[in-house]
Amino acid sequence: MTAGVPHLVQWVTPLPLWSASPAAMQAPALLRFETDRFMEELQAALAAKVPDLSGFVARWESFRERYPGEPDDPPGLTPKLYQPAHGRFYLVAASLVCRQVGLPDRAVDPTRSESVSFVLRRLDPAGDEEGWVADPADATKRVWSAAGDPTTLAPGEDTFPLFPIRFTADGRGRRLLVGLVPTSSRETFESAAAFAAPDAEGNPFVAEARARVVDPYRALRAMQPGATSEIEKAEEDQRREASQFLLLDLADVLQARLPALWKAIGDGAPPAAGDPGGDLYALLGTGTEGPSARSWRSAAVAAWNGAAHIFKGDGQSGVHDDLGLGTLDPDALDAALAKALGPLPAPAAAAAPTPVPKLEARGQTLYVLRCVYQRPRCGPLRPAVLSQPSARFTLAPFFDADAPGRPIRIVLPDPSIASLRRFKKNVGMVTNAALRKQMARVAGLDDAMKGNFSAPGSGIALDEICTFSIPIITLCAFIVLMIFLILLNLAFWWLPFLKICFPILKPAPPPSS
Numbered sequence: 001m002t003a004g005v006p007h008l009v010q011w012v013t014p015l016p017l018w019s020a021s022p023a024a025m026q027a028p029a030l031l032r033f034e035t036d037r038f039m040e041e042l043q044a045a046l047a048a049k050v051p052d053l054s055g056f057v058a059r060w061e062s063f064r065e066r067y068p069g070e071p072d073d074p075p076g077l078t079p080k081l082y083q084p085a086h087g088r089f090y091l092v093a094a095s096l097v098c099r100q101v102g103l104p105d106r107a108v109d110p111t112r113s114e115s116v117s118f119v120l121r122r123l124d125p126a127g128d129e130e131g132w133v134a135d136p137a138d139a140t141k142r143v144w145s146a147a148g149d150p151t152t153l154a155p156g157e158d159t160f161p162l163f164p165i166r167f168t169a170d171g172r173g174r175r176l177l178v179g180l181v182p183t184s185s186r187e188t189f190e191s192a193a194a195f196a197a198p199d200a201e202g203n204p205f206v207a208e209a210r211a212r213v214v215d216p217y218r219a220l221r222a223m224q225p226g227a228t229s230e231i232e233k234a235e236e237d238q239r240r241e242a243s244q245f246l247l248l249d250l251a252d253v254l255q256a257r258l259p260a261l262w263k264a265i266g267d268g269a270p271p272a273a274g275d276p277g278g279d280l281y282a283l284l285g286t287g288t289e290g291p292s293a294r295s296w297r298s299a300a301v302a303a304w305n306g307a308a309h310i311f312k313g314d315g316q317s318g319v320h321d322d323l324g325l326g327t328l329d330p331d332a333l334d335a336a337l338a339k340a341l342g343p344l345p346a347p348a349a350a351a352a353p354t355p356v357p358k359l360e361a362r363g364q365t366l367y368v369l370r371c372v373y374q375r376p377r378c379g380p381l382r383p384a385v386l387s388q389p390s391a392r393f394t395l396a397p398f399f400d401a402d403a404p405g406r407p408i409r410i411v412l413p414d415p416s417i418a419s420l421r422r423f424k425k426n427v428g429m430v431t432n433a434a435l436r437k438q439m440a441r442v443a444g445l446d447d448a449m450k451g452n453f454s455a456p457g458s459g460i461a462l463d464e465i466c467t468f469s470i471p472i473i474t475l476c477a478f479i480v481l482m483i484f485l486i487l488l489n490l491a492f493w494w495l496p497f498l499k500i501c502f503p504i505l506k507p508a509p510p511p512s513s
Helices: 022-026 038-046 191-196 204-221 229-257 259-267 278-283 296-305 307-312 330-341 376-381 433-440 445-450 470-488
Strands: 009-012 029-033 089-098 115-123 129-135 138-146 163-169 172-180 367-374 427-431 464-468
Touching: 009 022, 009 367, 029 038, 038 089, 038 163, 089 367, 115 172, 204 229, 204 330, 229 259, 229 296, 229 307, 259 278, 259 296, 278 330, 296 307
Parallel strands: none
Antiparallel strands: 009 089, 029 089, 089 172, 115 129, 115 367, 129 138, 163 172, 427 464
16 A cells, blocks of 8 residues: 555454454454453453463353243344343443554544544334434434444434453554443433422422421321230330430431421521421420420430431430320320421422433344544545444343343341331332222231221322331331241141241340340
8 A cells, every 4th residue: 555545443242252254354353241240251351372262252152941741942033131230241242453564553543633433223123223212313322223324424413432352462462442332221210309399289398397306206196005014015115215206306307308407406496487387396296104204395305306316216315205204295296397497499490311222131132332433523535334244133121031140139127216217218109099998998917807997088199209228127027928928838738938048147136134
């Protein structure tokens, strides 16, 4: 080639996979890895005396349970790419070389705005490629659109980064370009904002205060006295422990949602006349029961100051109030909290979220990958260089019978109140008015077992948001699961196939003094 004329640039398959087939030489490779340490595995394979990646090439694999006599899958099935949750990770790998003897690596100069990346293309029923580009009708949205010439980059088409890995082959330094293949897409949900935003019927902070303060207080007052002195003493201890956390929750609600009222309580000065929190301030002047009988205001401040000791359970918090025997009316407390919290101002209109690629994950749509080399400073004389398409593949859904299963070990939490309170309530379940009416038809468990149902009441038609904690839900689900499995074991003998428990030796706790 004449001096001063640059060599032609092209994409080829990774050097450890080079073969005599021209078609196989020009297509990027899809590499499959089975652990989270896939980058270390790739580097170890390239660091070998003779680098070999043949064992990592993606292929069809299925892990579903087969019935007796079911034949194996036929050969040549299109590879299905599983998700990271299944324990599978996929890399696209290729080499950017100059078309000359030895195919030396082409250097990418970032100082000249040169870059390497790859694109994900979807295949339509006719086998033509579609790119993920901006919607011509709405620039804030993106759609799949025909790519036209598949060897060119569509304007505004989404690209994914490639990064280099250096290795040695035949005594020469080489470079491999790899990128993580997206096997799932992230949808833009507004559910979190919806939970925080007020609706037309009230303030969600009122529901929070009711769930954290009023409802537990009702439950404390509903506790029946024990039949014996030992049981009564145990229940008294439980009420005092629960009262500590109830007062702590009350203090947390006040300092987070009503900081001015919380400051007034700390200063011992009632709010100004006409303040919505005035009724709540006066109501919290009601006394508590127990060795440290005092007002709810003083008890809440003491609980907030002794929070560390309450969580430790060392008995040094100084909070020994028994709210279960208190005289404060729960309905009055509910009304005062609702009045103090009041309605929220209307939120500002949020900008519409930017959509992200939606990958069809039912194992039907076909996809390919192409590597891209861009030199924007060279202008139209040097357009982007796209590789040949990779092998076709499909994407597996999250729940796929063919997918492998990761070993999962869930350590259940300590069921004590102090331990369970450490977990954030990050799960919300929304029940509408119609569902609440159906649930309200059941008058009681005994009546439901006898087939007696009460007529739906004429309550206020409000939706409800119930918040829970994932660890606590897991613990409850585990208990319910064990109950059902034991009941089913009365009629079936397959319980050992569902539960395998291994004893774990651990030192016994020291005897209490």
